[in-house]
Amino acid sequence: MTMNAILVLNAGSSSLKASVFEAVADLPLLASGRITRIGAQAVFSWNGNPVAEFPTTVDHGGALRELLTWTERSANDWHLQAVGHRIVHGGEVFSSPTMLTPQVLHQLETLIPLAPLHQPTCLAAVYAIAQSHPDLMQIGCFDTAFHKYHAPVFQHYALPKYLRDQGIRRYGFHGLSYEWVAHELVRKHPQIAPGRIVAAHLGNGASLCAMLAGKSVDTTMGMTALDGLPMGTRCGCIDPGVVLYMLRVLNLKAERVEQILSCESGLVGLSGVSHDVQNLLESGSTEANFAIQFFCTMAAQHIARMAVSIGGLDALVFTGGIGEHAASIRTQIKEMLSFLVPFEVLVISANEERMIAEHCWTLSTQQVRP
Known part of the structure; x- marks a missing residue:
């Protein structure tokens, strides 16, 4: 029996993670892979097991291709309903999970100078999926969103107003990680x-x-x-x-x-x-x-x-x-x-992937309702 699934891709500055969750309310994990220490002696594991034949000198592009290959190889009875991406910078516009349309991607490309190590890698994953699965829903979840509503004293730099009005301000990052921490504190503490x-x-x-x-x-x-x-x-x-x-x-x-x-x-x-x-x-x-x-x-x-x-x-x-x-x-x-x-x-163990999956489940479910 085919089950609907959500693929989550999380690109970090030296790591890349892929997780597949069944698209039901409690989001059971079906498979996961991670490539760490990219740029050094990269290490690849799939479902917790090391992949020995993996080239340790891989860059982010190669890491992405490996993860997508292994995801496809494992998809015996999955039907991907959506792909969720950790997008590092959402700027002042994107403060909640968002469908990644061409217009949205164009806006996100303008933020590359604000996150040059991360934003290109995040967007490259979106384009790779769009090329191989053009009809698949893709959703962006933003690391800046959790910090969106800081008081002005924690947002501003001591700069002239005309510069602050042009978007020079403090945004903050790692928001999906902190959102998960807040989630787990409520649940466990x-x-x-x-x-x-x-x-x-x-x-x-x-x-x-x-x-x-x-x-x-x-x-x-x-x-x-x-x-x-x-x-x-x-x-x-x-x-x-x-x-x-x-x-x-x-x-x-x-x-x-x-x-x-x-x-x-x-x-x-x-x-x-x-x-x-x-x-x-x-x-x-x-x-x-x-x-x-x-x-x-x-x-x-x-x-x-x-x-x-x-x-x-x-x-x-x-x-x-x-x-x-x-x-x-x-x-x-x-x-x-x-x-x-x-x-x-x-x-508290980081689990940005599950946080993204929860957002994707909510948004994709809303999209398919009549």
């Missing part, structure tokens, strides 16, 4: 969910979100995903004068500056070893240890900043690859915050 929560999405991309009663109040990323915490290859917050110095004094082209800030900074820039935390922890070199210390210190400082935005801290929630799996990182950050009033510490 109802006594904590209404409180003052700082969620730490720590991975190759890293940010924090201050939540009050499950709603985003403030976040560390800004107009682009470069801001806030140092990340695997991204610099995090930096004196704008540094960029001007690179342009004016060092005579670097804007494209070269973007490459440095997005791809050669953060943990890899500090350590000179790797952007991968596991590699750094195993290295034990002075430079690797310093990169870890720097990352933990900045995370602790920004957690305190987020606590100010919500008037205190009842719980700190770790999620994301580093947040979930690097216990020593969590310990260092918690120790640096020991001066605060005692707070709960939780680890």
